[in-house]
Amino acid sequence: MEDDADRPIIRVRGLVKSFGNHTVHDGVDLDVRRGEIIGIVGGSGTGKSVLLHQIVGLLKPDAGRIEVFGESVRDTSDEEYRALRRRWGVMFQDGALFSSLTVRQNVEAPMREQLDLPDDLRETLAGIKVRMVGLPDNAQGKYPSDLSGGMRKRAGFARAIALDPEIVFLDEPTAGLDPIGAAAFDTLIGQLQTALGLTVFMVTHDLDSLHAICDRVAVLAEKKVLAVGTMDEMLKVDHPWVHEYFHGPRARAALAGTASEGD
Amino acid sequence: MTAQRPDRIAPVIATAGGRVELSGDLLIGTVADLVSHAPAPGADVQAVDLSRVERMDTAGAWFVLDLAARLSGGDAPAPIEGASDSQATLLDTVRENMPRATPAPEPRASLTDRIARLGRATYGVGLVAVEMTAFLGQVVAALAGLVLRPRRLRLTSLVHHMQEVGWNAIPIVTLMAFLIGVVLAFQGSAQLRQFGAEVFVVDLIAIAVLRELGILLTAIIVAGRSGSAFTAAIGSMKMREEVSAMRTLGLDPVQILVVPRVLALFLTLPLLGFIADVAGLVGGAVMSWIELGVSPVVFQSRLVANIDLWQFGVGIIKAPFFALIIGVIGCYEGLKVGGNAESLGRLTSTSVVVAIFMVIVVDALFSIFFALVGV
Numbered sequence: 001m002e003d004d005a006d007r008p009i010i011r012v013r014g015l016v017k018s019f020g021n022h023t024v025h026d027g028v029d030l031d032v033r034r035g036e037i038i039g040i041v042g043g044s045g046t047g048k049s050v051l052l053h054q055i056v057g058l059l060k061p062d063a064g065r066i067e068v069f070g071e072s073v074r075d076t077s078d079e080e081y082r083a084l085r086r087r088w089g090v091m092f093q094d095g096a097l098f099s100s101l102t103v104r105q106n107v108e109a110p111m112r113e114q115l116d117l118p119d120d121l122r123e124t125l126a127g128i129k130v131r132m133v134g135l136p137d138n139a140q141g142k143y144p145s146d147l148s149g150g151m152r153k154r155a156g157f158a159r160a161i162a163l164d165p166e167i168v169f170l171d172e173p174t175a176g177l178d179p180i181g182a183a184a185f186d187t188l189i190g191q192l193q194t195a196l197g198l199t200v201f202m203v204t205h206d207l208d209s210l211h212a213i214c215d216r217v218a219v220l221a222e223k224k225v226l227a228v229g230t231m232d233e234m235l236k237v238d239h240p241w242v243h244e245y246f247h248g249p250r251a252r253a254a255l256a257g258t259a260s261e262g263d
Numbered sequence: 264m265t266a267q268r269p270d271r272i273a274p275v276i277a278t279a280g281g282r283v284e285l286s287g288d289l290l291i292g293t294v295a296d297l298v299s300h301a302p303a304p305g306a307d308v309q310a311v312d313l314s315r316v317e318r319m320d321t322a323g324a325w326f327v328l329d330l331a332a333r334l335s336g337g338d339a340p341a342p343i344e345g346a347s348d349s350q351a352t353l354l355d356t357v358r359e360n361m362p363r364a365t366p367a368p369e370p371r372a373s374l375t376d377r378i379a380r381l382g383r384a385t386y387g388v389g390l391v392a393v394e395m396t397a398f399l400g401q402v403v404a405a406l407a408g409l410v411l412r413p414r415r416l417r418l419t420s421l422v423h424h425m426q427e428v429g430w431n432a433i434p435i436v437t438l439m440a441f442l443i444g445v446v447l448a449f450q451g452s453a454q455l456r457q458f459g460a461e462v463f464v465v466d467l468i469a470i471a472v473l474r475e476l477g478i479l480l481t482a483i484i485v486a487g488r489s490g491s492a493f494t495a496a497i498g499s500m501k502m503r504e505e506v507s508a509m510r511t512l513g514l515d516p517v518q519i520l521v522v523p524r525v526l527a528l529f530l531t532l533p534l535l536g537f538i539a540d541v542a543g544l545v546g547g548a549v550m551s552w553i554e555l556g557v558s559p560v561v562f563q564s565r566l567v568a569n570i571d572l573w574q575f576g577v578g579i580i581k582a583p584f585f586a587l588i589i590g591v592i593g594c595y596e597g598l599k600v601g602g603n604a605e606s607l608g609r610l611t612s613t614s615v616v617v618a619i620f621m622v623i624v625v626d627a628l629f630s631i632f633f634a635l636v637g638v
């Protein structure tokens with residue numbers, strides 16, 4: 001059992017991806033451990049979303065290997081891929097809710113697709129998920145276009161955790177939320193992570209989230225993963241961009257915030 | 264050893280000595296079967312025991328809470344024992360988010376409700392008519408503004424749309440009109456032959472095609488082709504908030520999106536109508552020749568002698584009006600699109616149906632008008 005627990009739940013090796021002659025990734029290596037919350041940071045356009053899309057099998061890497069739960073995402077049959085997909089949930093950068101379904105129907109969609117549940121049970125479970133992410137009851141029947149940006153994020157998160165997945169991929173979950181809402185979202189992710197035993201792969205620019213809930217941080221820059229480690233380790237990295245990122249004025253404010261909270 | 268999730272352990276529910284014991288995996292895929300095996304409420308149950316439960320997810324937690332609540336029959340839920348720490352956390356999280364009692368179903372609509380709904384629907388139709396007229400006014404004002412300040416016209420956009428709605432429609436319009444001419448000649452000759460009046464087929468074809476069918480069918484094809492394209496294009500811009508972005512940048516969507524489209528139709532629909540007229544006559548001439556042996560020369564001379572230019576004028580004069588109807592309705596419906604993909608689809612089909620309907624209504628009004636003035 002020893003090596004099974006230690007085996008990374010996501011393992012990326014030598015990933016290469018380019019669009020035309022524009023290389024986005026050139027040799028990305030990354031391990032994500034079971035049960036941790038890992039934050040992926042990097043400048044705009046460094047390919048964080050592209051990395052996420054490749055891991056969940058939406059984009060095909062040019063070279064390299066991606067394993068999730070110890071299985072290669074690319075070399076699977078449709079059947080195996082379907083089984084894999086059921087074990088993770090994805091929340092896209094812009095929500096990507098189905099605009100013709102209500103919030104609750106959006107959350108029901110993966111259940112409908114993957115399981116054969118009686119209607120009332122499915123509705124109840126979807127209702128619990130919608131409430132768990134902090135949406136008011138009257139939001140359940142609303143269409144995505146009638147929600148605020150922050151509510152859409154929450155609804156997207158509810159859909160991502162609809163099947164109680166083992167991994168959730170979140171693309172900038174707190175971008176565009178008010179500070180209180182963002183902090184609540186962090187707490188929520190942390191709570192669900194303990195309650196459901198989730199592994200969270202989170203692309204984020206939110207330094208507060210990084211401090212508050214991320215166990216480890218991976219920095220994507222210069223087409224590879226420049227550094228991986230805990231926040232404390234990141235503070236010691238002396239690569240100029242990484243240093244600027246974790247020591248800039250905003251970073252200091254966030255650090256001061258968590259430090260005073262700790263007192 | 265594989266990284267596969269170990270196989271599920273089927274959950275089991277057992278009642279012994281006033282305790283309901285659960286064991287196995289309580290997961291979303293397995294609880295559905297359990298619901299039917301749960302003991303009936305009222306059984307004397309002191310506790311729900313989870314100590315032998317392996318794994319539990321949100322659905323499992325809901326099942327446990329729901330079971331505890333139902334067993335007690337309305338009093339405080341039966342206590343839950345033997346949960347591990349993480350299971351207890353999950354139970355707490357789900358307990359806080361249990362759905363409230365489901366609201367009573369809506370009472371059946373009474374007669375007054377139905378009448379009220381009918382009234383609202385009628386009012387809604389009236390409102391749309393008013394709005395559409397207001398929009399027509401806006402477009403006409405913008406077009407008139409162009410006369411005063413021609414510089415504001417987006418020439419590139421206009422030419423692009425003229426190519427889209429005009430040039431690219433020529434093949435389909437020509438083919439359609441040619442076939443209509445053929446059909447008219449064929450049917451007309453069959454009837455007229457009974458009276459020995461075959462040669463009048465020329466008049467029949469000319470009047471039908473020039474006055475009515477050429478332009479009417481062209482307008483219907485263009486409504487289906489371009490009216491729907493206008494709605495879809497403007498609607499998807501509306502969906503992605505491009506239209507709002509234009510407004511905040513001080514750009515007038517009517518000026519930028521609507522005027523070039525409507526103007527392009529306004530300029531090209533008469534030309535398409537003319538092409539349709541010619542193709543219809545050619546089709547009629549070919550069929551008359553084959554069916555009745557009326558040679559093209561005879562056809563032409565009879566056409567010139569019997570049909571005056573007004574017959575053509577009466578048809579083509581309607582083209583700009585049809586263009587305005589198709590363009591304005593297409594763009595209006597596009598701007599009405601809301602945030603979801605469904606409204607885009609619905610309004611695109613509405614746009615085509617309403618445009619064709621209005622084209623036919625206006626055509627009928629023109630017929631009455633021309634009959635009254637005696638053209």
Ligand SMILES: Nc1ncnc2c1ncn2[C@@H]1O[C@H](COP(=O)(O)OP(=O)(O)OP(=O)(O)O)[C@@H](O)[C@H]1O
Nearest residue numbers: 019020024042043044045046047048049050051093
């Ligand atoms: N489908 C695509 N075709 C071509 N280029 C693409 C495509 N998708 C992404 N790119 C390019 O890949 C690069 C990385 O994009 P990506 O969306 O991953 O950035 P990101 O790190 O998520 O940035 P942000 O923080 O702004 O979301 C960008 O330069 C983008 O232009």
Ligand SMILES: [Mg+2]
Nearest residue numbers: 048049093171
């Ligand atoms: Mg991104």
